[in-house]
Amino acid sequence: MGRNSRKEEILHAASKVVSDKGIFNLTLDATAKEAGISKGGLLYHYPSKEALVQGMVEHLANNYREKIANNAASDPIDQGKWVRAYVDVTFNQAYQNKDMHYGLLAAKAVSSNSLDPIRELYSDWQHEIEHDGIDPIKATIIRLATDGIWLNELFDIYHIEEDKKQAVYQKLKDWANEPDE
Amino acid sequence: MGRNSRKEEILHAASKVVSDKGIFNLTLDATAKEAGISKGGLLYHYPSKEALVQGMVEHLANNYREKIANNAASDPIDQGKWVRAYVDVTFNQAYQNKDMHYGLLAAKAVSSNSLDPIRELYSDWQHEIEHDGIDPIKATIIRLATDGIWLNELFDIYHIEEDKKQAVYQKLKDWANEPDE
DNA sequence: GAAAGTATACCGTCCAGATAGTATAGTAAA
């Protein structure tokens, strides 16, 4: 733990700064203060602001990829397993460390390449989802609707009510269980 | 035209700066240069950066609201007209001045209240969509999937291919035409 | 086993450059 968790603490602190104060206030000073270390210490771990944001994105991408892969692997039914995994993890697990999503906001703000790991991730998932044994367009719509929820929340445009969210979740999962039409 | 279009030109220039150089480079200098006016002239129209961003968001919200309201009003069939209007406009019209969406990015970066007009807009639409004569959960999913497309593009996470986009569009419209289940 | 060296993990200060916003003097046109 000791060795690695320090860097994670910093990433978490950076996310919190973005979440609390917005992207423009994601500064090295603020991050260091939030993480309880000095600016010098922060720069020891992440030698530039860009490296810090890169770290946020990579951490997020790795976590997410692993979760969904595990979920898909443990699904007893082959047909639709990737779609279900995507829906399940995004609805139920990703919200627990939602603050990590703020890494995306930061990445979008800092530079365009820093989003590369995310683009690759979604490109891979899209491929799995389209070859998942269910109608690829329907599968894509399920994916897009799922994205719609978390992107709306991330952007602070529309926050779906909990009961409505559950109803949407159920319907999307039902669709993911129907065979090819 | 003369009086009002100057302000619009400035808003457009600001969007272009965000689109080309990212949120962090949306500066007053860069916006003025892009709009072909002096910094003093820019500040004459928008006395602060926040006012500029506010202008971007309000202009975007007004345009969007009007387009969808018109589309819904001219739909011969009552049932599902708001859902269809939302899907139609977002898929077909909003992409033409896509750069305006960058106002959202800027607003998200600058301050949280500047997104208020957008939040109100979406809150109103969500209400219409849920009372549109079709299953409200299904209607919400259609809305979310539509959001998924443009938010993914705005965020630069996933760009759907044109033919796939058309197929999704068709299926969503079909669903919006089916009666209540 | 002491001395010397090396790696890791920080701290705190300093500075150049960028930026928002102000001020001001002047211009053109309606």
Place this chain on the structure above:
DNA sequence: TTTACTATACTATCTGGACGGTATACTTTC
């Protein structure tokens, strides 16, 4: 004469990041 600007100069503040130092633990060498 008011409106709609241009052009330039200036201030105050913030920020990234470089840098020099410190503390500790481990390793090598004699």
